[in-house]
Amino acid sequence: MAELFMVEAINDGFHVELARDESVMVMGEDVGRAGGVFRATAGLRERFGESRCVDTPLAEAGILGTAVGLCMAGWRPVCEMQYDAFSYPCLDQLITHVGRYHWRTGGGMEFPLVVRMPYGGCVRAPELHDDSPEAYYVHTPGVKVAIPSTPADAKGLLAAAIRDPDPVVILEPKLIYRTERTEVPEGDHVVPLGKARLAREGSDLTLVAYGAMVPLCERAADALAGDASVEVLDLRTLKPLDEDALLASAAKTGRVVIVQEAPRTAGFGAEIAAILAEKAILDLHGPVLRVTGYDVPYPYWKIEDAYMPSVERVVDAARRLLEF
Amino acid sequence: MAELFMVEAINDGFHVELARDESVMVMGEDVGRAGGVFRATAGLRERFGESRCVDTPLAEAGILGTAVGLCMAGWRPVCEMQYDAFSYPCLDQLITHVGRYHWRTGGGMEFPLVVRMPYGGCVRAPELHDDSPEAYYVHTPGVKVAIPSTPADAKGLLAAAIRDPDPVVILEPKLIYRTERTEVPEGDHVVPLGKARLAREGSDLTLVAYGAMVPLCERAADALAGDASVEVLDLRTLKPLDEDALLASAAKTGRVVIVQEAPRTAGFGAEIAAILAEKAILDLHGPVLRVTGYDVPYPYWKIEDAYMPSVERVVDAARRLLEF
Amino acid sequence: MAIAQDQPDLRRVIDEEREVEGLGEQELIELYRRLVLLRTYDERSLVYHRQGRIGTYAIFWNHEAMQAGSVFALEDRDWVFPSYRESAIGLLRGIPASTILHWWRGHPAGWWNPAEHNVASIAVPIATHVPHAAGLAWGKKLKGEDAVAIAYFGDGATSEGAFHEGANFAAVMGAPLILFCNNNQWAISTPVAAQTRAETLAAKAAGYGMPGIRVDGTDVLAVYEATREAAERARSGGGPTFVEALSYRAAPHATADDPRAYIDMERVERERENECVGRYERYLRRLGVLGDDLVEEVKAEALDVMKRGIAEAEAEPEPDVGLLFEHAYANPPASFERDLAELRRILGGSVG
Amino acid sequence: MAIAQDQPDLRRVIDEEREVEGLGEQELIELYRRLVLLRTYDERSLVYHRQGRIGTYAIFWNHEAMQAGSVFALEDRDWVFPSYRESAIGLLRGIPASTILHWWRGHPAGWWNPAEHNVASIAVPIATHVPHAAGLAWGKKLKGEDAVAIAYFGDGATSEGAFHEGANFAAVMGAPLILFCNNNQWAISTPVAAQTRAETLAAKAAGYGMPGIRVDGTDVLAVYEATREAAERARSGGGPTFVEALSYRAAPHATADDPRAYIDMERVERERENECVGRYERYLRRLGVLGDDLVEEVKAEALDVMKRGIAEAEAEPEPDVGLLFEHAYANPPASFERDLAELRRILGGSVG
C-alpha cells in the first residue's frame, strides 16, 4: 500500500475510476489544463483526453445543470466545485433537479453524478474559501452526502459515489488535504456509503464528528485520556446515516458530544442530537452537547482559530458532560 | 378591527408600511400590474407608483442581488419570490451576500431587506409549488426567519421585518392564505421578531410548530382533549428563536412533539430537538418526537395528504409519548 | 450610441404563399393532424379543468404551430425538452394522452421515462432545463451519436441565469442544440418590453457566438423550416442555434390567471382571429390539399384521442401511498421502510 | 450561418499618438501617479507575500491601466464595485493602503464602510456583485441622485448567470451603470476561447440592448476616454454600457498559482515588455510632460505610501475574538453573548 496525502488519494481514485469505466468523466473549473487548483484531477486530461476531463466555462449552475443532461446521455459526470462557497450557485440545480429527476422519471432514468468540493476552514484564505455547507446538501431529498477524514476513505468514498446510482455530494476537508500521508489501498478501493468508522474505541463518552473534526476529536480524546475513555465516531456518510453505529456508541457511553465546523443553528449536528433525543433518550446520562462554529459569517482568518471548534472547546464540553 | 384572510392582512400591511416609509419598495415577478399571483401586493403599484412596486425581469438571483444594491442606495426593498421552490435561484445571493454584507462592511452599512414567499404544501399544484425550504434560510448566518400562522401575525411580522435593520426572510403558509378571516389590528401593527406565541395552554404535552402546522396542531390538541391537556407553541420566528418560551413549555409539560412540513433530515425541527436535548434533558419525561414531511421530493398532489403531517400522525406521536 | 444589430426579418411561409421544399401533401396533412391534436388537447383540458377533472392547467392555445412545426423537423432520436407550456408535446412522440392528463391531475401515473420517447420531463421551473438539454446534446456528441436536442422556453426565461449558462455551455461545447424561444410576449403579467431592452431576443445569440433566427411562431411551416435548418446545422457539427419564434399569448397564462387586469383584450381578440391552426387550415385549403371531410375526420380523430385519454386516466386507481417512498433514490435508505410501515399503520393500511 | 456582428475596433489613444481632449498636463501626470501607485502596491504586495507579511494575493500587474483609467473618468460620488482583481482600487478613493493590506492579511481592520468612499467591498465570488452595482445604480436613479456605478469583472465572469441577470436588470431599469469587463484572456487556467464562442465579449451587449465598446485595456487613455463616454451616457439617462477592455494576464492568477502548466510563457514575456505603466510613461516622455526627476519623485512617493501602509498594518494589534460576534447582525441574538462568554472562559480571556 502506498502512503498518500488525502488529495493524492483522491487523484489516485480518479485514475482508477476513469480507467475502470469509460462513462466516467470529470468536469469543472480548471480541472483539466491545471489539474485542479488543489491538483485533485492532475494527469486526467493527459491520460483520458480533454473530453473526459473538461475545463468548463466559469458557471457552477451550468456545470451541474449540464451534468444532469450528461447523465441522460449515459455519462457519469463528476463535477468539481472549486471551493465550498462557490457551490452555492449550483444549489438551485441540486435541489430542483438533481435530487428530483430520478423521481420525476418514475425511476426510469438514473442520475449517477457526483459533486465534490474542497470544504471547511482554517486555511488562511480570503472570505468564502472556508464554508461548511453540508447541512444544505443533507437536507435536500434525493442526494447522498459523504465526507472523508482519511486519505483511504477519501479514495474509497469517491469510488463508492462514482459507482452509486444516485447523486452523491462529497465534501473534502481541504484543511487535511496535505497534513499526513497514510496508507491507501492501491487499485480498486471502495468504502461503502452509509457505514460509519469507529476512529477510536472508548467507554465513557462519544465524540461524533466527520471531516477535519475527526483528527481534532482524536487529539481531544488524547487530552482527556487520563480522566476518561473517549470514543470517536467518524460518520463518513452523513446521508444515508449509519444510525446503528451512532445509537450503539451512545448506548455504550451514554454521553455524546457532537463536533461540527459549520454554524450551529440547524447544522447537521442538530440532526444527530435529534436522533439521540428520539431514540437514545433512556441511554443518555446527560445532555447532548454540540461544539460548532458560531452563527456568524465565517470570519477573517486572523480570528478563524477562535471560530473553529478547538481541542480546548471539545475538551471543555466533554468535561462538563462527564461532570454532569 | 377588520377580519381579514392572511393574504389580505399582508396586503394591508404593505399599504401601511409603504405609506409610513418612503424608502420601502416592493419588487418581484408580477407584483405590480397583476398585484401578485396571490394578490398580496394588490393596489400598491396604483397607489405608490411603479418605482415602488416593481415588476422585475424573471430572475430571482437578479431580484435579490439588485435588492442588495438598492439597500446600498438607501432603499428598503421587499422582494417577493413567487413560490417557495422558485426561491432556490436566489440562495447564492442570500448565503454569499445578503447574510454577510453588513458584516463585510464592519457594520458600516445596513441591509434592511425582506425576502418573502408563499410556501408549503397541500395546495394541489404541480411540482415545485409546495416546498418548505426554511432550513436553508435558518442555517444561513446573517439572516432572520419568520413564519406567521395567523392573519394578524402575518401583518405584524411583515411590519417588524420591514423595520428591522437586518435581512429577514418571511415564509408565508399559502395553504392558509385564505382559509379563515380573523381579526387584524388596523394601521400600525408590529409583532416583534423573536417572540413565540402560546397558541394554546396545556400541561401534559407540548406541540411545537409554525406556519400551517399550527392550526393542524390545534386540531390535534382538540382530538386529544379527552385524554390529555396539550399545549401548542407557535414559534412565529425561527431565527432568532424564542428559546425561553420553548424551554418553559418543555419544563412545564416534559413532553414535546415537533411538527414540521419539511423533510425530516436536518430540518428545523432537528434544531428544536437539539436545543431540548442540550438544555431540557432533565425536564423530559420521554423522547423528543418529530412529525415531519418525509425525506423525499414533495410528491404529486394525489398523494400529498399522505406526505403532510396529519392530525392522525400528530395524535399518534402524542399518544406514543404520553404512554411512554 | 447603440450597437447596430443584425436583424433577420421574421421568417414567413404562409403569408408569402410559399411552399416548403421537401414537404409533400402527406406531410402537410400529417402536420395538420398534429396541430389539431394539440389544439384539441388544449381545448379539452380547459373543459376538464372547469369540470374539476384535472388541476391547474397551463393553456397553450395559439402555441401549437411552434410545437408541432419544430418537432416535425426532428428525427425520433432527437431529444425534446419541454416546459409546462409544451406539456402535451409528448403526444407527438407517442406518449399517451392519459399520461399527460395524469401529470395535470397530480397523479404519479403522469411520470414517464424520458428515454422511452426522447422527451424529457415537463420543466416546471423556468429555464433550468436549458442546461439539461445542452448537457444531453453535448453528451450525445461525445458518444458519437448524431442526436440533436431542442429546449423550449419562453421570452421571460431569457432573463434567467440558467438560460445564459446553458446557452453558453452549448456554444462552447459545440453541442447539437436548438434553443427554441417561444416569445409569446408575456411572462404571466410581465410584457417582454419589461423583460429586456434588446431589440429582439434573437440578438442574444451573438453574445454566445451562435446564429439567431427569427420566425413567425404562428406560421407552422416557417417554424418547421427554421427548425430544420437549425437541426441540420447541429447534426453536421455546426453547434447550437437560437430560434426566436414570435407569437402572442392569446389566452390566460394558466387556468388560475385572469389577464384582464394587465392585457389589452382587444389585442388578444385580434390575435385570436389570426390563430395558428386556422391560418394553416386556410393555407391548406387554398393549396387544395384539405377539404371539409378531412377536416372533420382529423378533428373527430383528435377528439377521440382525448375522450379515450381522459377515460383511461379516470379509470386509473388512486395511487398507493407507497409511491411516496419510491424513486426518491435508486437505492433508498433503510428509514423509508420504517416510515412507510408507520404511515400504513396510522392510515389503517389505506389512504383515505 | 453566423449573425454578422458589429465589431467596434479596439479603441486606442497611445498607439495612435492621439491626445485626449480635456486632459491637461496636470491630469496626465495625476493619472501617471495613480498608475504608479497601483503598480507599486502590486509589486510590494508580492514581496510582502513572499516575506509572509500578507496572505494569498491576487496579482493585478498589467491591469493598472484599466483600473486607473476608468476611475479617473468618474466623479467621487460615483460608486465603484471592485473584484479581487481590483483589490487596491480604493487607494484611488482615499482608502488607506493599510486597510487593503489588512484585507489581504485576513485582519478585520480590512473592513471599510463603502459609503465613506463609494467603494463597495472587494468581491471574492465571481460576478455576483454585478447585480449589486446594477441595484445601486438603479436605486440612485430612483432617488434622483445623478451618481453612476461601475462594476469590474473578468472575462470568465461573463459565463456566470449573475453577470447575465445583473446586466439585464441594469438595461431594463435604465440604470446608470458601467459594466467594465477586464478581459485579460484567462480565468485562472481557462483561456477566454474556452469561456465563450462569441467573437468578442462586447458582442454580448446587444443581447441586453445596450452599447458595447471595446478598448485596449493596456492603454490608460483609451480606457479613460471610453469610460468617460459610458459615464456621460449613464448620467444623462442613456442607461448602462458594456466596456470590454482587452489586456493580458502577464502574471500568475494569484500567489498560489503556477501558470507554467497552462500558459505560453513566451507570450507572457512579450506582453510584459509592452506592460501598461511603461507604455504610458514612454508616451508622456514623448509628449515631454514627464522627465526622470518626476518619475523618480512619483515612484518614491508611491513606495513611501506602501512602506507607511505596511508599517501601520503591522502596528495594528491582533484582533480581539469578540469581533467574531460583531456585525453579523445590526441587532444580534441573545445567544451571541453567551457564546462569547464561554469562548473567553475557554481561551482564558485571551486569544492565544
Ligand SMILES: Cc1ncc(C[n+]2csc(CCOP(=O)(O)OP(=O)(O)O)c2C)c(N)n1
Ligand atoms: C424559477 C421560476 N421562477 C418563477 C416561476 C413562476 N412562473 C411560472 S410561468 C412564469 C412566466 C414564464 O414566462 P415565459 O418564460 O415567457 O414563458 P410563458 O409562460 O410565456 O410560456 C413564471 C414567472 C417559475 N415557474 N420558475
Ligand SMILES: Cc1ncc(C[n+]2csc(CCOP(=O)(O)OP(=O)(O)O)c2C)c(N)n1
Ligand atoms: C462563483 C465563483 N466560482 C469560482 C471562483 C474561483 N475563482 C476565483 S478567480 C477565478 C477566475 C476568474 O476569471 P476572470 O473572471 O477572467 O477574472 P480574472 O481573475 O481573470 O481577473 C475563479 C474560477 C470564485 N471566486 N467564485
Ligand SMILES: [Mg+2]
Ligand atoms: Mg412568454
Ligand SMILES: [Mg+2]
Ligand atoms: Mg480573466
